[in-house]
Amino acid sequence: MDKNAPKQIPLLSGDLSIADQKQAILAAIIADSDDAIISKTLAGIITSWNPAAIKMFGYTEQEAVGRHISLIIPPDRMNEEELIISNVAKGNKVDHFETIRMAKDGHLIPISVTISPITDRSGKIIGASKIVRDISIYKKVTEKQGMLAAIVDSSDDTILSKTLDGIITSWNKAAEKMFGYTAQEIIGKHVTIIIPPERIEEEIFIIGEVSKGNKLDHFQTIRKAKDGRLVPISLSVSPIVDDTGKIIGASKIARDISEQLDGEQERARLYEQVKALNDKKDEFIGLASHELKTPLTSIGGYLQILSTLIKDEKAARFVEKTRRQLKKLSVLVSDLLDVSKIEAGKLRFSIERFDIRQVITEVIELFSYGNNNYQITLETDLAELMISADPNRIEQVINNLLTNAIRYSPGNNRIIIYLSREAGNVKVGIRDFGIGIAPEKIKHVFSRFYRVDESNPNVSGLGIGLYLSQEIISRHGGRIWAESEPGVGSIFWFTLPPEG
Numbered sequence: 001m002d003k004n005a006p007k008q009i010p011l012l013s014g015d016l017s018i019a020d021q022k023q024a025i026l027a028a029i030i031a032d033s034d035d036a037i038i039s040k041t042l043a044g045i046i047t048s049w050n051p052a053a054i055k056m057f058g059y060t061e062q063e064a065v066g067r068h069i070s071l072i073i074p075p076d077r078m079n080e081e082e083l084i085i086s087n088v089a090k091g092n093k094v095d096h097f098e099t100i101r102m103a104k105d106g107h108l109i110p111i112s113v114t115i116s117p118i119t120d121r122s123g124k125i126i127g128a129s130k131i132v133r134d135i136s137i138y139k140k141v142t143e144k145q146g147m148l149a150a151i152v153d154s155s156d157d158t159i160l161s162k163t164l165d166g167i168i169t170s171w172n173k174a175a176e177k178m179f180g181y182t183a184q185e186i187i188g189k190h191v192t193i194i195i196p197p198e199r200i201e202e203e204i205f206i207i208g209e210v211s212k213g214n215k216l217d218h219f220q221t222i223r224k225a226k227d228g229r230l231v232p233i234s235l236s237v238s239p240i241v242d243d244t245g246k247i248i249g250a251s252k253i254a255r256d257i258s259e260q261l262d263g264e265q266e267r268a269r270l271y272e273q274v275k276a277l278n279d280k281k282d283e284f285i286g287l288a289s290h291e292l293k294t295p296l297t298s299i300g301g302y303l304q305i306l307s308t309l310i311k312d313e314k315a316a317r318f319v320e321k322t323r324r325q326l327k328k329l330s331v332l333v334s335d336l337l338d339v340s341k342i343e344a345g346k347l348r349f350s351i352e353r354f355d356i357r358q359v360i361t362e363v364i365e366l367f368s369y370g371n372n373n374y375q376i377t378l379e380t381d382l383a384e385l386m387i388s389a390d391p392n393r394i395e396q397v398i399n400n401l402l403t404n405a406i407r408y409s410p411g412n413n414r415i416i417i418y419l420s421r422e423a424g425n426v427k428v429g430i431r432d433f434g435i436g437i438a439p440e441k442i443k444h445v446f447s448r449f450y451r452v453d454e455s456n457p458n459v460s461g462l463g464i465g466l467y468l469s470q471e472i473i474s475r476h477g478g479r480i481w482a483e484s485e486p487g488v489g490s491i492f493w494f495t496l497p498p499e500g
C-alpha cells in the first residue's frame, strides 16, 4: 500500500450507527497500520491478523486465524507466552516488550510488542490484543553504532568531532591519553585549546576546506597537550554530513608521530655519519694517491737517466725490472685516483676523433714488447674505425681488459681481440682461454673493490680495474659485459656509440 496515499477512512455516514462508524474507523486503522496487530483468546488462539502481520510473518489471514500463537514463537521462547498470558489474564498491560518472533520462512524478527487485555461488555477478560513493531532496522542501527563506538574507543589514534564553529563534540580514549584532557573536560570547548597559538591559522584553513566538502589527508602538524607538551601528529580531517547532505561538522583522526619522527631523525643522523666517514675515506684516497704520484713520476725520471748512464748489463736489467714494477705501481695509484674522482663526480673526458683500431694495435704492440711469449691477435675486417671518445680513457679500458686476460690465464698465452661494427656501434671483445668466472659471480665483477676470491690467490689486485672500465664505457654511452665459463675462458665485450 502506498504510504503517502490519503488514508481510506470511510466517511462518517448518516446510514451507520455511531458504534458501526467507530468500528469502521478502527478497522481502517488496523488495516492500514505498519505494526502487526493481532488478537488472540486467553487460550492463545489467534482471532485476528491484520495486513501488516501478513507482511511481517508471511502467513495469510486464513493460515493464521484459528491457529495457536505459538505459530510465530521460536521454541526457546515458548515460556514467555505463558508469562504474558498470565499477566494479561490479571488485567495487566505489557508495554514495549522486546523479544524475538519467527516468520513462516523461519527467519527471526526482533520485535517490540505491546499487549493489552480485551474485555467483553461485562468487563471479563476474554483475550489479548498485540501490537507488534519490527525493530530489526533499529537493532541493526544500534548494533552498528555500538560497533563504531567500540572501534572509536579502542583506536590508538585520537578521534574527535567538532562543529563547523570548532566546538569539540566527541573525544575518544586515545585523545584523553594523547592530550591529557578527559572527554568531560574538553567536550563543548573550542578546538583551539589543543592548537599552539602560532598554528591557529591552520584551523581556519582546515575548517575552510571541510566546509567546501574537502577531505584532508595525513597533514603533519603539531598540537598541544594539557601539560603544554607539544605532540607531532599526522592529521586526517573529513566533513560530517547530516541526513540532508548538509555539512555540519568535521571528524578528525590524529596519529602521534613522535616515534616515527625520532626513528627518521635517528636514521638521517646515522646516514649523515656514515656518509661523512665515507667522504673522508674517499678524500683520503684521493689525497694519498695524488701525493704518491709526484714522487713516482720523479723516480721514473731518475730511472730513465740511470738506464742511459749504466753500462753494466746486470745492473741495466735491474733498472729495467725496477721500471716495470714502477709502471705497475703508477697504474695502481692512477686507478685509485680515478676512483676518488668518480666518487667526487670529477672524472672528466676530453673527446677526440680517433681510429680505435690504431689504439688497439698500439696496445697489443706495447704488451707484446715486454712479453714476447704472449700471442695476442686482432681479428677484424676493418682497416680503420674512427670514433669520437676520450682516447686515453678508451686505451685505459683496453689495457685493463688485456691485463686481466693475461693475469687470469696462467699457462695460456693466447688472447684474441675482436673489433667490429654492430648496429652502428663499435664492438670490442677481448677473449682469453684462462680460468673463467663462475656464472653467479659474473654480475659482481664490475663492482668497486670486488674480487673473485678463488680465482687466483697468487694474483694481487684491488678489484677496481673493471669498475673503472665500466664507469668509462657507460659515461661514453656504451655498455660493457662479460661472458665466461669456468675452466674455458672469458670474453669481455664493450660497445661504444660511434660519436661517443
Ligand code: ADP
Residues within 6 Å of the ligand: 400, 404, 405, 408, 432, 434, 435, 436, 437, 445, 450, 451, 452, 453, 455, 460, 461, 462, 463, 464, 465, 466, 467, 490
Ligand atoms: P683486479 O683484477 O684488480 O682484482 P678487476 O676489477 O680488474 O680487479 O677484476 C675484478 C675481478 O674479476 C678479479 O679479481 C677477477 O677475479 C675477475 N676477473 C676479471 N677479469 C677476468 C678474466 N679475464 N678471467 C677471470 N676472472 C677475471
